[in-house]
Amino acid sequence: MVDWDNLRMFLAAVRAGNYTAAAKRLRIDRTTVGRRLDRLEHQLGVPLFAQSEEGYYPTAAGRRALEVADQMEQLMDGLAAELGNGAVAKRGHLRLAVAAELGAELMADLAAFATIRPDVQMTILSSADPAESVVQRKSDIGLCLADQRPDHLRGRRIGTLRQAGYAAKGYLARGAGGGAVQEQEWIRCSGWSHLPVMRRWDAMFPDDVRVAAYVDSWSALRSAVEQEIGAAFLWTFVADRCADLVRIAPLDETVGVDLWVLARDDVPMDRPLRAFMDDITVRLHARIGAAAGG
Structure with a gap:
């Protein structure tokens, strides 16, 4: 039988990028994360990570386990919201890279998101290449300028x-x-x-x-x-x-040039990331679309 806590730690490790960052987010020590993931691989009977020159990445089995873990997390969150037991929701954190060519022009939109989602704390970084920042795990999500969606990323084209x-x-x-x-x-x-x-x-x-x-x-x-x-x-x-x-x-x-909101394609979205992508897509599409006729 697969332990949900082990799956949860696997999900956290992939989202964070490494055991150390995952341990910090979960507020446990790194050895505990490593031990739990070893146990999960033993329970499943397959390796969940493989290594390349660029570091570790999920195997095919690992990607499937991530899909299941992400679905379970959403179900657990939905159950907690439905029961409404009055518990204070844990504050989420989102690292956002914004194309430096946009300057501070999107700050009002980011502030609007912060107002409606005070449970999400943002770290906003100006970047010459937000897509690369996301690929390298320096950011969770990027507002990127590109003629086409970069490899290894998923997301939405907001507009031109x-x-x-x-x-x-x-x-x-x-x-x-x-x-x-x-x-x-x-x-x-x-x-x-x-x-x-x-x-x-x-x-x-x-x-x-x-x-x-x-x-x-x-x-x-x-x-x-x-x-x-x-x-x-x-x-x-x-x-x-x-x-x-x-x-x-x-x-x-x-x-x-097209404006995209992008995240890594091998990392399941957590609540803050999913909420931000949904909100900013609608918000910026309306704002940019209104000016498209120029």
């Missing part, structure tokens, strides 16, 4: 983010860049920027474009436009809602 040229009303009123779009002074991304989407934007400029300044982050790019230093390509879902910004270049439908 697009860019267009913008300038501040005060900058245009001064006539600083002349009348034509090609005569504007543009804010460009510095050549050593580590952000792939910003490098993509910068590649659209011709060599002879007039340059007002170089920046290396989304927040600096938007701030430079707002402070009337010059014009720049900005996210339409952000800039179109800024009263002091004016779109000065038409939207190019061929220029855009």
Whole structure:
């Protein structure tokens, strides 16, 4: 007979990435986790982990055991909620990686989730590559910018983010860049920027474009436009809602990148992760979709 506590520890170990992290989450010592998983493998009669150059990963039998453990956990949670015994729910923790090109533009959406789910504590990390952060287990889930879903990850495509040229009303009123779009002074991304989407934007400029300044982050790019230093390509879902910004270049439908919410495909979702993915998908899809017609 398989012990549920052993399955629960196996689930925690896979989600955490290693025995030490699982022990910390479960508030037990590492040797106990290892002993329980050895016992589980003995009960099932098959190995649950295999080793590669990248570390340990669940075997086919391990993946099946994870599916069952995840289903059992959901049933146990549902039973506890149905009985409503008044017990205080244990606070969950979620490590979230957000694409650095989005700056703080999604913080209001994250705050809205935190308001409705005070039982979930978030650690929010800005990352040049959120997908890689998730693959390497530095984060549980990522808000990623990618043309297609990366390998070894699962999740949902929220929508396509697009860019267009913008300038501040005060900058245009001064006539600083002349009348034509090609005569504007543009804010460009510095050549050593580590952000792939910003490098993509910068590649659209011709060599002879007039340059007002170089920046290396989304927040600096938007701030430079707002402070009337010059014009720049900005996210339409952000800039179109800024009263002091004016779109000065038409939207190019061929220029855009998809926003995804992604997690590892070999790790069952726990309650915080599942709740976040459901909430943020609906929230951001509505927000981005409203701006898609731009």
